[in-house]
Amino acid sequence: xxxxxxxxxxxxxxxxxxxxxxxxxxxxxxxxxxxxxxxxxxxxxxxxxxxxxxxxxxxxxxxxxxxxxxxxxxxxxxxxxxxxxxxxxxxxxxxxxxxxxxxxxxxxxxxxxxxxxxxxxxxxxxxxxxxxxxxxxxxxxxxxxxxxxxxxxxxxxxxxxxxxxxxxxxxxxxxxxxxxxxxxxxxxxxxxxxxxxxxxxxxxxxxxxxxxxxxxxxxxxxxxxxxxxxxxxxxxxxxxxxxxxxxxxxxxxxxxxxxxxxxxxxxxxxxxxxxxxxxxxxxxxxxxxxxxxxxxxxxxxxxxxxxxxxxxxxxxxxxxxxxxxxxxxxxxxxxxxxxxxxxxxxxxxxxxxxxxxxxxxxxxxxxxxxxxxxxxxxxxxxxxxxxxxxxxxxxxxxxxxxxxxxxxxxxxxxxxxxxxxxxxxxxxxxxxxxxxxxxxxxxxxxxxxxxxxxxxxxxxxxxxxxxxxxxxxxxxxxxxxxxxxxxxxxxxxxxxxxxxxxxxxxxxxxxxxxxxxxxxxxxxxxxxxxxxxxxxxxxxxxxxxxxxxxxxxxxxxxxxxxxxxxxxxxxxxxxxxxxxxxxxxxxxxxxxxxxxxx
Amino acid sequence: xxxxxxxxxxxxxxxxxxxxxxxxxxxxxxxxxxxxxxxxxxxxxxxxxxxxxxxxxxxxxxxxxxxxxxxxxxxxxxxxxxxxxxxxxxxxxxxxxxxxxxxxxxxxxxxxxxxxxxxxxxxxxxxxxxxxxxxxxxxxxxxxxxxxxxxxxxxxxxxxxxxxxxxxxxxxxxxxxxxxxxxxxxxxxxxxxxxxxxxxxxxxxxxxxxxxxxxxxxxxxxxxxxxxxxxxxxxxxxxxxxxxxxxxxxxxxxxxxxxxxxxxxxxxxxxxxxxxxxxxxxxxxxxxxxxxxxxxxxxxxxxxxxxxxxxxxxxxxxxxxxxxxxxxxxxxxxxxxxxxxxxxxxxxxxxxxxxxxxxxxxxxxxxxxxxxxxxxxxxxxxxxxxxxxxxxxxxxxxx
Numbered sequence: 002x003x004x005x006x007x008x009x010x011x012x013x014x015x016x017x018x019x020x021x022x023x024x025x026x027x028x029x030x031x032x033x034x035x036x037x038x039x040x041x042x043x044x045x046x047x048x049x050x051x052x053x054x055x056x057x058x059x060x061x062x063x064x065x066x067x068x069x070x071x072x073x074x075x076x077x078x079x080x081x082x083x084x085x086x087x088x089x090x091x092x093x094x095x096x097x098x099x100x101x102x103x104x105x106x107x108x109x110x111x112x113x114x115x116x117x118x119x120x121x122x123x124x125x126x127x128x129x130x131x132x133x134x135x136x137x138x139x140x141x142x143x144x145x146x147x148x149x150x151x152x153x154x155x156x157x158x159x160x161x162x163x164x165x166x167x168x169x170x171x172x173x174x175x176x177x178x179x180x181x182x183x184x185x186x187x188x189x190x191x192x193x194x195x196x197x198x199x200x201x202x203x204x205x206x207x208x209x210x211x212x213x214x215x216x217x218x219x220x221x222x223x224x225x226x227x228x229x230x231x232x233x234x235x236x237x238x239x240x241x242x243x244x245x246x247x248x249x250x251x252x253x254x255x256x257x258x259x260x261x262x263x264x265x266x267x268x269x270x271x272x273x274x275x276x277x278x279x280x281x282x283x284x285x286x287x288x289x290x291x292x293x294x295x296x297x298x299x300x301x302x303x304x305x306x307x308x309x310x311x312x313x314x315x316x317x318x319x320x321x322x323x324x325x326x327x328x329x330x331x332x333x334x335x336x337x338x339x340x341x342x343x344x345x346x347x348x349x350x351x352x353x354x355x356x357x358x359x360x361x362x363x364x365x366x367x368x369x370x371x372x373x374x375x376x377x378x379x380x381x382x383x384x385x386x387x388x389x390x391x392x393x394x395x396x397x398x399x400x401x402x403x404x405x406x407x408x409x410x411x412x413x414x415x416x417x418x419x420x421x422x423x424x425x426x427x428x429x430x431x432x433x434x435x436x437x438x439x440x441x442x443x444x445x446x447x448x449x450x451x452x453x454x455x456x457x458x459x460x461x462x463x464x465x466x467x468x469x470x471x472x473x474x475x476x477x478x479x480x481x482x483x484x485x486x487x488x489x490x491x492x493x494x495x496x497x498x499x500x501x502x503x504x505x506x507x508x509x510x511x512x513x514x515x516x517x518x519x520x521x522x523x524x525x526x527x528x529x530x531x532x533x534x535x536x537x538x539x540x541x542x543x544x545x546x547x548x549x550x551x552x553x554x555x556x557x558x559x560x561x562x563x564x565x566x567x568x569x570x571x572x573x574x575x576x577x578x579x580x581x582x583x584x585x586x587x588x589x590x591x592x593x594x595x596x597x598x599x
Numbered sequence: 600x601x602x603x604x605x606x607x608x609x610x611x612x613x614x615x616x617x618x619x620x621x622x623x624x625x626x627x628x629x630x631x632x633x634x635x636x637x638x639x640x641x642x643x644x645x646x647x648x649x650x651x652x653x654x655x656x657x658x659x660x661x662x663x664x665x666x667x668x669x670x671x672x673x674x675x676x677x678x679x680x681x682x683x684x685x686x687x688x689x690x691x692x693x694x695x696x697x698x699x700x701x702x703x704x705x706x707x708x709x710x711x712x713x714x715x716x717x718x719x720x721x722x723x724x725x726x727x728x729x730x731x732x733x734x735x736x737x738x739x740x741x742x743x744x745x746x747x748x749x750x751x752x753x754x755x756x757x758x759x760x761x762x763x764x765x766x767x768x769x770x771x772x773x774x775x776x777x778x779x780x781x782x783x784x785x786x787x788x789x790x791x792x793x794x795x796x797x798x799x800x801x802x803x804x805x806x807x808x809x810x811x812x813x814x815x816x817x818x819x820x821x822x823x824x825x826x827x828x829x830x831x832x833x834x835x836x837x838x839x840x841x842x843x844x845x846x847x848x849x850x851x852x853x854x855x856x857x858x859x860x861x862x863x864x865x866x867x868x869x870x871x872x873x874x875x876x877x878x879x880x881x882x883x884x885x886x887x888x889x890x891x892x893x894x895x896x897x898x899x900x901x902x903x904x905x906x907x908x909x910x911x912x913x914x915x916x917x918x919x920x921x922x923x924x925x926x927x928x929x930x931x932x933x934x935x936x937x938x939x940x941x942x943x944x945x946x947x948x949x950x951x952x953x954x955x956x957x958x959x960x961x962x963x964x965x966x967x968x969x970x971x972x973x974x975x976x977x978x979x980x981x982x983x984x985x986x987x988x989x990x991x992x993x994x995x996x997x998x
Contacts, residue, residue, distance in 0.1 A: 308786070308787075312787040315787065337888045341888070343924055517697070531715070539716060
């Protein structure tokens with residue numbers, strides 16, 4: 002059986018592939034999961050542990066450490082961050098190359114959002130711009146506007162990407178694990194470092210595949226900068242995105258459907274409607290609409306809108322709508338803001354699950370399923386919960402609101418919900434939305450058919466009764482059957498370009514800090530001055546520690562020797578004097594005696 | 600002086616030059632009121648350099664002159680020169696701040712190097728701190744003291760006449776006392792408050808951003824959807840018995856025309872603190888989203904709270920550590936009651952808790968001003984925060 006190495010950005014991506022990984026493991030493959038960054042915000046590490054415990058041939062481990070992660074890169078360019086001790090850390094060549102890689106990838110991602118398809122995506126563009134050191138948007142300036150200029154810049158960036166060497170740590174990691182297939186996800190994060198895995202795999206002759214995890218991955222994030230051998234997508238729409246927006250040749254693309262939604266086809270409610278309504282705090286006698294919260298990017302401040310939405314419902318002149326229950330389901334990664342929501346202020350309204358509930362807690366998924374299953378309709382700004390609602394055939398609604406324009410019109414994936422063939426009814430005001438709720442909650446065979454068609458096209462392109470997980474596993478098997486690809490070492494010109502490329506990398510490393518030019522000019526003289534001052538301090542310390550005590554000792558010794566010698570001389574003198582006096586006295590006595598005798 | 604005016608001499612006497620920017624009427628109004636207070640103190644006059652239409656106001660006790668001919672040319676030149684000098688100073692200050700900031704960052708790179716002798720690192724730290732002090736941006740404080748006294752600004756009769764007829768055309772007549780209501784609050788609360796005001800005998804003019812979902816009722820004129828000149832908005836505030844608002848601009852417009860103001864859903868006790876006795880404000884209920892706990896009003900006077908507020912407002916962080924709940928209908932009913940009682944008795948009495956709260960705000964502002972530019976701008980002006988009040992039910996809770 003084969004060895005599969007699945008590199009994920011963090012363990013949160015397991016939820017998209019859990020079933021598929023278990024299926025691959027069950028068919029005897031050894032599946033090794035490596036995470037670039039650890040994350041436990043929503044208990045993702047628990048998911049990883051659970052998955053590893055589910056089969057002996059599934060292993061989870063951290064990916065090799067990077068000397069210069071994208072996070073470091075971003076922190077270094079944060080003008081307001083105050084850090085100490087940067088000077089001590091010697092920057093290696095590897096740091097410089099990684100900085101250059103992140104810079105090149107971020108610039109490419111930035112340029113992407115100037116393409117005509119993204120004319121409404123100013124917030125997506127701003128998101129990349131915020132990550133780039135300020136000097137680059139300034140340098141690029143007007144060159145981002147003409148398509149030809151963008152093409153030239155992009156071609157140059159691709160050449161620079163080609164000369165960036167693979168990371169030794171990743172090469173060694175791949176050699177040690179020696180996988181038959183490298184799977185990566187998501188690869189399209191802004192400035193992603195996963196590209197280096199694809200590059201290393203190409204160099205070592207390991208077949209690689211990108212697994213597109215979610216429906217917005219190919220349109221709202223970065224580019225696939227280095228093409229893997231295969232790209233596994235959900236549906237034809239994503240296949241077209243991969244080709245048109247990322248330049249992936251169609252023969253490398255495999256459409257499997259969305260394995261992440263498979264359980265929605267198999268699940269059944271975990272309790273009766275009455276029990277459910279009683280548990281969440283809604284009146285079981287009334288139908289309810291489910292408001293599904295969106296992610297932070299789409300709806301950073303969703304509570305005021307929801308309050309307006311609830312007011313519109315409660316005070317509408319349509320009794321059927323006024324009496325609807327309202328169940329609010331915060332987005333698990335954007336739930337904190339809901340602490341400020343006072344559900345008691347609105348009758349027959351509840352938040353479920355409670356804010357802060359661990360998404361890994363038992364029953365979390367069942368609760369979500371029950372919430373959608375028993376709802377009369379689902380409302381949301383722009384969220385994958387609307388796809389889940391379509392699977393269960395619920396009427397789905399959204400309201401265009403200026404504060405969410407960036408997350409609705411400003412994203413391409415929103416069009417799948419509301420454009421041709423979409424299943425979400427759009428209102429341009431709450432008044433219109435209320436009317437839609439009035440007419441749209443009743444059974445409607447036409448709507449059911451539209452929902453089915455959408456799900457068939459978007460979620461299960463191989464047929465509504467064909468789960469995507471086995472198709473994904475088969476696709477992986479099929480790729481494994483192809484055997485290893487031929488190693489593609491770097492051509493000679495690439496290796497030759499690395500010599501001048503090193504200075505470029507050094508410049509990228511320095512510029513990543515986003516500091517004004519004069520800082521780089523004064524840095525060396527300043528370091529020199531500080532080192533000189535340090536030398537002075539050290540000499541002074543040495544003087545204090547050794548020189549001064551030595552002088553003191555010498556002075557004391559000199560004093561002592563002078564004192565001793567003078568004392569000795571004094572004594573000698575005193576003794577001699579005494580002796581002389583005695584001799585003189587005796588001589589004088591003798592003389593007197595002689596005179597007397599005479 | 601922290602207002603946008605230039606002090607000079609003209610015709611042998613001291614004058615204050617003002618060039619009102621009509622695109623910022625509130626700022627103009629504040630400048631005018633503060634300049635009038637200053638001119639009254641110094642016995643000077645105010646010269647207005649108007650580019651377009653005249654300001655529809657007059658100031659009692661202070662000559663307001665619109666210069667013409669050579670004098671205008673001369674004063675315009677003085678204004679331009681002084682403005683240019685101000686811009687250069689601001690540019691230089693910005694440069695100095697930027698250099699100091701970068702210098703500090705460079706020093707800090709070395710401070711953490713434990714290979715360097717301790718004394719040198721301490722010396723570098725001292726240098727970095729000195730650089731921080733040098734780099735601190737100068738903030739022009741909101742001139743609370745200058746605006747303290749009720750302004751003697753009145754609207755010109757022609758303008759009043761014209762504005763009144765415009766309001767009549769919009770459906771606002773002189774029959775009932777008027778309340779101008781501006782709010783981004785929850786639509787159900789806004790509707791309930793407007794209904795309450797109408798039931799109390801007021802006519803309500805709703806202004807501000809049009810909000811989806813707010814229902815209207817009899818006696819409420821919704822001006823959110825119709826475009827109107829800002830001068831008309833000024834008259835609306837002038838003609839109101841009191842205003843209820845969320846925006847500070849409107850509160851300041853009320854200072855200009857001496858209309859009592861009630862600021863609701865305030866998040867920042869310094870910004871919202873009313874200058875004059877006829878001002879009230881009610882704070883939102885702030886929730887600490889990390890701890891999932893409401894915080895006290897006392898906590899809203901601390902550095903961590905302002906750091907978070909600053910991050911949200913100035914640095915554009917999309918989510919802060921605090922969420923807010925709007926004032927409830929009951930709270931606003933209480934506040935309206937207090938406002939009406941205040942207007943009726945001339946704001947004569949003030950509770951002990953109110954004085955204590957004011958003292959607390961002054962103390963907190965004085966302590967925070969050196970470390971927070973925001974508090975330095977909006978906090979106490981030489982120990983004076985304002986003669987207004989926090990709504991009683993909140994003030995009693997603080998103490």
